[in-house]
Amino acid sequence: MSTYGLLNQILIMYSKDKGIVLISILLIVLLLSSVAVLFGNKYFLSLKRAQYIEFQSVSLNIFRNIESLAKDKIDKELRFNKEKLTKNNPLISELMAFNLNGAEIIGKITDSGNCFNINSIVTFDGDQYVENKKTTTAFRKILSLNEIDNNIIEEVIDQTIDWIDQDANPRAFGLEDYYYSGPLHSPREYTGMRLLVSIEELKSIPAVKKIDWNIFKNYFCAIPILDELSLNINTLDLEDAYLLSSIYSNLTIKDAEYILDNIPKSGFDDLNNFIGSFPDLDLKLAYGKIRVSSNIFEVNSEMSFNEFVSSSKSIIIYEDNNNGFIISRIYNGI
Numbered sequence: 001m002s003t004y005g006l007l008n009q010i011l012i013m014y015s016k017d018k019g020i021v022l023i024s025i026l027l028i029v030l031l032l033s034s035v036a037v038l039f040g041n042k043y044f045l046s047l048k049r050a051q052y053i054e055f056q057s058v059s060l061n062i063f064r065n066i067e068s069l070a071k072d073k074i075d076k077e078l079r080f081n082k083e084k085l086t087k088n089n090p091l092i093s094e095l096m097a098f099n100l101n102g103a104e105i106i107g108k109i110t111d112s113g114n115c116f117n118i119n120s121i122v123t124f125d126g127d128q129y130v131e132n133k134k135t136t137t138a139f140r141k142i143l144s145l146n147e148i149d150n151n152i153i154e155e156v157i158d159q160t161i162d163w164i165d166q167d168a169n170p171r172a173f174g175l176e177d178y179y180y181s182g183p184l185h186s187p188r189e190y191t192g193m194r195l196l197v198s199i200e201e202l203k204s205i206p207a208v209k210k211i212d213w214n215i216f217k218n219y220f221c222a223i224p225i226l227d228e229l230s231l232n233i234n235t236l237d238l239e240d241a242y243l244l245s246s247i248y249s250n251l252t253i254k255d256a257e258y259i260l261d262n263i264p265k266s267g268f269d270d271l272n273n274f275i276g277s278f279p280d281l282d283l284k285l286a287y288g289k290i291r292v293s294s295n296i297f298e299v300n301s302e303m304s305f306n307e308f309v310s311s312s313k314s315i316i317i318y319e320d321n322n323n324g325f326i327i328s329r330i331y332n333g334i
């Protein structure tokens with residue numbers, strides 16, 4: 001017998017108490033529908049959670065695959081064309097884009113040899129990290145060009161070196177654990193005592209908070225290797241004039257812009273070719289190395305599916321024997 005038939009019978013049986021029966025039925029219907037809504041929400045939530053967990057594990061797999069695909073491409077490029085890396089090399093100018101069952105995946109390789117590696121602010125003197133004076137000179141210049149006060153620049157230098165070095169002695173304008181683990185700092189923490197793996201780590205240094213973050217975002221990177229400051233001239237853009245100017249004592253922004261505007265499409269072949277192309281400029285005294293190729297790459301991948309978005313960033317470094325190593329890997333959104 002159908003529900004409707006049953007209801008009809010009840011109504012006939014208790015026709016005298018029609019009102020009461022009707023109200024009871026309405027109440028039951030109300031109760032059942034609220035239970036349904038409750039179950040529905042729970043079901044929807046657990047479905048969402050299951051979807052997210054799947055998205056998370058697919059993302060991780062995809063990122064590993066993009067990373068090894070990127071590594072293959074770089075391996076091949078370095079095997080055949082190690083001497084020079086220019087802006088229009090397909091390795092860095094072309095995206096890797098895929099669509100996988102509705103998920104959009106984009107991978108991009110960039111040259112990490114054309115930014116100011118903050119870790120070059122230190123060098124290793126045998127048993128500890130100490131200031132690299134050539135880099136701090138370049139650092140002073142790039143921040144002065146950005147109109148930062150000298151006092152603040154000295155604070156950023158000393159606090160960054162203190163964050164990396166392994167002693168507990170603060171430099172003249174520096175800060176050590178007594179500050180970071182004390183009541184003035186929140187959350188309480190200890191200094192890194194290691195090289196930075198992400199430029200974002202600078203955000204916890206008090207003097208850095210006094211400076212427009214875009215300056216660090218635009219020119220700096222954190223490659224966790226100990227090496228002097230170096231730039232690949234062939235992949236710099238016109239916006240990198242401050243960066244290029246900073247590593248030469250006598251190079252104005254205008255001079256740097258002139259150089260960047262005149263990089264041949266096929267790039268410079270070597271340092272002499274670069275210096276010889278600008279006989280009127282003083283390119284002798286440099287606070288870092290100018291290179292025409294790179295051995296450090298960043299691989300960025302992004303995956304989006306419905307409202308879920310995740311991304312990853314890996315840094316790959318190549319040593320002289322052409323073996324590539326992943327030296328850092330950061331995930332977002334998963």
Ligand SMILES: [Ca+2]
Pocket residue numbers: 161162165166167168169170171174176
């Ligand atoms: Ca120190």
